[in-house]
Amino acid sequence: MKLNVDGLLVYFPYDYIYPEQFSYMRELKRTLDAKGHGVLEMPSGTGKTVSLLALIMAYQRAYPLEVTKLIYCSRTVPEIEKVIEELRKLLNFYEKQEGEKLPFLGLALSSRKNLCIHPEVTPLRFGKDVDGKCHSLTASYVRAQYQHDTSLPHCRFYEEFDAHGREVPLPAGIYNLDDLKALGRRQGWCPYFLARYSILHANVVVYSYHYLLDPKIADLVSKELARKAVVVFDEAHNIDNVCIDSMSVNLTRRTLDRCQGNLETLQKTVLRIKETDEQRLRDEYRRLVEGLREASAARETDAHLANPVLPDEVLQEAVPGSIRTAEHFLGFLRRLLEYVKWRLRVQHVVQESPPAFLSGLAQRVCIQRKPLRFCAERLRSLLHTLEITDLADFSPLTLLANFATLVSTYAKAAWTPRWPSNPYLSVSSLSSSHLGHCPRWTSTPRSWTSTPSPWQPSP
Incomplete structure (x- = not known):
């Protein structure tokens, strides 16, 4: 289906479109025209993902100097895979309509845990263990030692990628995590570093919130991305929690x-x-x-x-x-x-x-x-x-x-309107089995909260 959205030709890969989807596209186009921020909401199951991808891909093709890249941020790996599959359907529809293969690259990026194909690393269950093992095989000083002693452990996939993978760009197409791993096995290249290298010249990048919001990760992965990129946060109500988690540390x-x-x-x-x-x-x-x-x-x-x-x-x-x-x-x-x-x-x-x-x-x-x-x-x-x-x-x-x-x-303490402005003192029962059992004294503001040991009333 071909649509005219306020003068923009949009290819839609389905035979029917909901009125809500068309309205969504119009509001999204106005946001892109204004070069500002937008907050758009649609009910679940009404096709907002394909509507968004169709409109932004059409905008990219119509205004290549205005929008150079789409960065689509989602929460979980299954959601990332879902977006990639919708993008694949959309690109196939474009190529079917125009009768030629388009020079378009879209890919997903995830952690080493989801992309590594090294036989010594893949059995590891936890992400930090995978990252640590990867570092022990690919660090520059480990590789330098390998040059003098080939019996030392190393990652042949990263060595092959470093030697040849940067010279040959990733072929046009849509790549989910399994596609990247299959390509890595065929070429003998590391899928993780291949994906990190390829996002610089990809048209669409789909990855987790943390790659853009967590400073510890974003500085390594997303720092060099183009400034004329459109950033989409799917289920944006989760942004607050992601930012809080990224900037929080718990010590036990x-x-x-x-x-x-x-x-x-x-x-x-x-x-x-x-x-x-x-x-x-x-x-x-x-x-x-x-x-x-x-x-x-x-x-x-x-x-x-x-x-x-x-x-x-x-x-x-x-x-x-x-x-x-x-x-x-x-x-x-x-x-x-x-x-x-x-x-x-x-x-x-x-x-x-x-x-x-x-x-x-x-x-x-x-x-x-x-x-x-x-x-x-x-x-x-x-x-x-x-x-x-x-x-x-x-x-x-x-x-x-x-x-x-x-x-x-960050020396300035946070403030939230949920905290009461006036302190109060209360006694609370923590059990319904006995009247007055286990009261707790609580005082706010939280800067001085005291919880004494529970006590039992005298018989």
Whole structure:
């Protein structure tokens, strides 16, 4: 079916269109014409995905200089696959109507867990284990060692992609995750890095919210995407939760205990490196003096996760002298760890603003705000310098470093109108089995909430 949507020729791959779909297309075209933001809503099951794809693909073909790319963000892998299949039907309809194959590329991108085809990695169940194993096979220093000793473990799929995959662009067509994995097996190329490389020249990219909203991932994957791209968030009411999750860190006592083990391992590694290759630590110190931008200029395989949210101006600065050397930085992390452990010994609920937390940190263990901002990037640099291959083992310490960077970068506390402006005191029964059983005292605002142990009334 061919439609005229306010002067724009739109190919629609079905024989019938709902009136709501046509209205949806008209509103979407007005949004694109205005070069602004739009919030559009349709009931479930009325074909909003195909309507959106049909309109934007037609707009791309009519105004190639205005809209260079469509970035479609969805929540889950099944939803991503559904969008790709709708896009495949649409492209097939275009080619059937015009009688020729179009130079159009659309693809899905997901995590290594969903794209890796290496036989040693695919059996792993958890994403962080897959990422860690991938890094242990593709890091630049691992590959350099392989050049001298071919018996060392490596990833032949990434080696083939690095040698030949960048020279040959991905053929035109629509690729879901299984298509990318099948192509990777045929060519001997890594599907994950092939997809990451191909999104730069793809017409349509479909991936998760996190690739655009989570700073730790977006800085590695989406940083180079064209500014004239149209971004679509499917089920946009989930954006708030995704942003909150991306900028939140939860530390438990078990995590902190594992941090202690990480610090001891790093301490032993630093001592060993000082005895065998001290120049490596000196080179890192020089890079940190020059600034984090230079220190973080690593190959794509070395960047496991970017820093959580460091502003660009911070990356231009030199790392504070108190954490430049490896020994000083590990001592810094040890003091931070002990303070956080001490804070978790409380038996009641405590909520405070970031400035209050930083003030207590400075008073008790003499840690200032500025070096905390560099924690995540400094730890990443140290792990790279020490040539740590299995980064999954150091995820607890990475979590602590991310916490330090976040709490020191954003000092303004959040506010939500759901919180009452006037404090109140209440007593609540937590059980209906006995009148007055287990009351709880609650006081708001949440900055001072106290929950004593339950008590039983005297008989």
